[in-house]
Amino acid sequence: MKTMMMLFPEIAADILSRLPVKSLKRFRCVSKSWCKEIDSPYFINTHLKRSSQAHTHLSLILRDTTKLCTVDLDSPDFTSIELKSNPLKSDHCATEVMGSCNGLLALLNSDFRIALYNPSTREKKMIPVSPLELPNDLDDSKVSSLFNFYGFGHDPVNEDYKVVRFIHFYGDSPDGFFHCEVKVYSLKSNSWKRIDDYPYDLRFILPPDYHPRCRRGYGVFANSAVHWKATVVGKGKENGSDLILAFDLGAEEFKIIPQPDYSSNEHEMNVGVLGGCLCVFCNRNCEQVEIWVMKEYGVKESWTQLCTVIAKLQVKEFWLHARPLAYSKGGDKILLELDNRFLVWYDLRRRKSKIIKIRGAPPIFIAEISVGSLVTLNGGGEGQTSGKDTQEKRKTRKKRAGNSWFRMQTWKTMDMERMDGDLYLLFSDTGPQELNVSFLGNIVFRAL
Structure with missing residues (x-):
C-alpha cells in the first residue's frame, strides 16, 4: 500500500539539500519544478554550504601513474573507482590534480594542458593555452629550463573561479633562477591576464626536489586565497627561510601570511587546508608531525596546535612524511596521507590511528579531497543569488507554503519511522512511487 503524505516545499528543499549529488541527479527527473529548484543557484549554494559545514559527501581523488580514481568517504x-570521464585521460602520462575547490577539480597532464572538471556531474571545460612571456630583460638563450607552479580557487568578490600559474625560469644567473612569470585565468571571462607585482626575491621548491616532491608545489585554497610554501632568496640572515605566500583571488594581490611560533625550527614545513581553514604541518626528523590550524585568517595569534602525531606510536608501517587531508563527520578525527602509500584516520582525543584499506587503490598515489557539489562551469560563481533575488524567492516560498501543498513523483520510496520521539523520513530503492507527505503538527523531519 502506498504511503500517502503531504510536504511543505521548504521541508522538501531542506531534505534534498542533505542528499548526495548522485541522488539529486535522479530527483531532477521528478518534475520540471524539481529540476528547476535543484538547478537554481540558491539551492546549489545551500547544498554546498551544508556539505562543507557537516564534512559530508566527501571523496578522495587518488592519482597514480596513468589514471584518476575516486573513493566515497561516506x-x-x-x-576505488576510476574516473573514466576524466577530460585529460591519457595512456601515456598522468593526470595531476593541481587544486580542488567547491567540488571542482583543476587538472593538468602536461605543463600547459589544463581542464576544470566536476566529477559529480561530469561537467568539464578545457582551459585555453596561454603562451610564455619572458621578462623584457631576459635573454631566452640563457634559459635552460623552467618550472611550473599552479593554484586554483574561488573568487567570491567577482563570483568567479581562477587558476594561477607561476613559471620560474632557471638558467645562467648567480642563484640559478631568473624572474618569474605570473598569469591568472578567469573562468568567467575565459581568458588569461598577466600579474606584474610578484615579489621576485621569493621562489618555490628547489629544482632537485621538483619532480619527486609531493604535489610539485601546487597551492592550497582557503579564505579566498591560494597559498604556497616559498623560500626567501638573497636577504642576508633571511636567505633560505621558509614563509607562506598567498595570492588573494579577489584583489589579485600577493601577501605574506604570519606563521605560528613553532616549538623548534628543525622541521620541514608545508601548507594545507583542514575544514576550510589554512593549516601548516611540520614533519620533524621522520619522527613526528605537528599540525597547526589558523582559526582566524591572517591573525598570527589564532594559530592553534591541533595535534602531534608520533610516527612510531601511531602506525606499524614506517613513514617519513604525513599530510592532513580532512576532518571526519564528527570532527573528532583527521584523515592523514602517509608517504603517498597509506591513509589513516587519526583520533584527536584518543591519539590513536587506524589504517584505511581501500579496495583497488594503487600502491603509490597522491590524494586530494573533493566535496560532491552541483557547482557548474558556465561562467563561475559559487551558486549565490543577489539579495533582491533571494528575498523574492523567500516571499514566494512563504506565500506558496501558506496556501498550498506539495506533490512529488519520486524514483525512490520514502517511508516514515519514529526515533526518540521524532519522525524520520527514510529513503529506499524499491522503485517509483507517488508521495503526498503531510506536515503533522510538531513532528520534526530530518534526512538520514
Missing part, C-alpha cells in the same frame, strides 16, 4: 566499504 561509503561503509572504501572502494
Whole structure:
C-alpha cells in the first residue's frame, strides 16, 4: 500500500539539500519544478554550504601513474573507482590534480594542458593555452629550463573561479633562477591576464626536489586565497627561510601570511587546508608531525596546535612524511596521507590511528579531497543569488507554503519511522512511487 503524505516545499528543499549529488541527479527527473529548484543557484549554494559545514559527501581523488580514481568517504566499504570521464585521460602520462575547490577539480597532464572538471556531474571545460612571456630583460638563450607552479580557487568578490600559474625560469644567473612569470585565468571571462607585482626575491621548491616532491608545489585554497610554501632568496640572515605566500583571488594581490611560533625550527614545513581553514604541518626528523590550524585568517595569534602525531606510536608501517587531508563527520578525527602509500584516520582525543584499506587503490598515489557539489562551469560563481533575488524567492516560498501543498513523483520510496520521539523520513530503492507527505503538527523531519 502506498504511503500517502503531504510536504511543505521548504521541508522538501531542506531534505534534498542533505542528499548526495548522485541522488539529486535522479530527483531532477521528478518534475520540471524539481529540476528547476535543484538547478537554481540558491539551492546549489545551500547544498554546498551544508556539505562543507557537516564534512559530508566527501571523496578522495587518488592519482597514480596513468589514471584518476575516486573513493566515497561516506561509503561503509572504501572502494576505488576510476574516473573514466576524466577530460585529460591519457595512456601515456598522468593526470595531476593541481587544486580542488567547491567540488571542482583543476587538472593538468602536461605543463600547459589544463581542464576544470566536476566529477559529480561530469561537467568539464578545457582551459585555453596561454603562451610564455619572458621578462623584457631576459635573454631566452640563457634559459635552460623552467618550472611550473599552479593554484586554483574561488573568487567570491567577482563570483568567479581562477587558476594561477607561476613559471620560474632557471638558467645562467648567480642563484640559478631568473624572474618569474605570473598569469591568472578567469573562468568567467575565459581568458588569461598577466600579474606584474610578484615579489621576485621569493621562489618555490628547489629544482632537485621538483619532480619527486609531493604535489610539485601546487597551492592550497582557503579564505579566498591560494597559498604556497616559498623560500626567501638573497636577504642576508633571511636567505633560505621558509614563509607562506598567498595570492588573494579577489584583489589579485600577493601577501605574506604570519606563521605560528613553532616549538623548534628543525622541521620541514608545508601548507594545507583542514575544514576550510589554512593549516601548516611540520614533519620533524621522520619522527613526528605537528599540525597547526589558523582559526582566524591572517591573525598570527589564532594559530592553534591541533595535534602531534608520533610516527612510531601511531602506525606499524614506517613513514617519513604525513599530510592532513580532512576532518571526519564528527570532527573528532583527521584523515592523514602517509608517504603517498597509506591513509589513516587519526583520533584527536584518543591519539590513536587506524589504517584505511581501500579496495583497488594503487600502491603509490597522491590524494586530494573533493566535496560532491552541483557547482557548474558556465561562467563561475559559487551558486549565490543577489539579495533582491533571494528575498523574492523567500516571499514566494512563504506565500506558496501558506496556501498550498506539495506533490512529488519520486524514483525512490520514502517511508516514515519514529526515533526518540521524532519522525524520520527514510529513503529506499524499491522503485517509483507517488508521495503526498503531510506536515503533522510538531513532528520534526530530518534526512538520514
